[in-house]
Amino acid sequence: MIRAALIALCLASPAMAQSFAPFEGEWQGEGTLALPGEPAQRFRCRVRLEGTRLSGHVFQGRCATQQGGRNFTYLLREAEGGLIRGENRAEDNLPEDIEGRIEGAILRLGDGVEGLFEMRREGETLHFRLSAEGRQGPTRGEAVLQLRD
Secondary structure (H helix, E strand, O other): OHHHHHHHHHHHHHHHHHHHHHHOEEEEEEEEEEOOOOOOEEEEEEEEEEEOOOOOEEEEEEEEEOOEEEEEEEEEEEOHHHOEEEEEOOOOOOOOEEEEEEEOOEEEEEOOOOEEEEEEEEOOEEEEEEEEEEOOEEEEEEEEEEEOO
């Protein structure tokens, strides 16, 4: 019985890793960020997605403007039916839990209320989008990221 469970786990792991494969690696680039009541400004992002030994993926990054930056770290795990769930692993005021799906070349993760991360793979680039609803209004950012060697 235990042997059958171990075999099933080993067979399931590559399939899980395959769904994240287009997004894995360390990416960096720049784009624009629009804050409530301010003109759009340039911002830079660095995002990393990599598998762990604990059958999950670390989704980590930093986006910054000249005014300041924001770090994030989530541990992502694939659940039943292809649902992806993420737990906040950083000490900040970002949502504790996010969830989403991979649909083709797009990975969307959000908390269902305030925030959203979206990554869309197009050839050798990753289009990274974030949005959040804060006390002062909506924040929107988009950046085109390149895979780092």
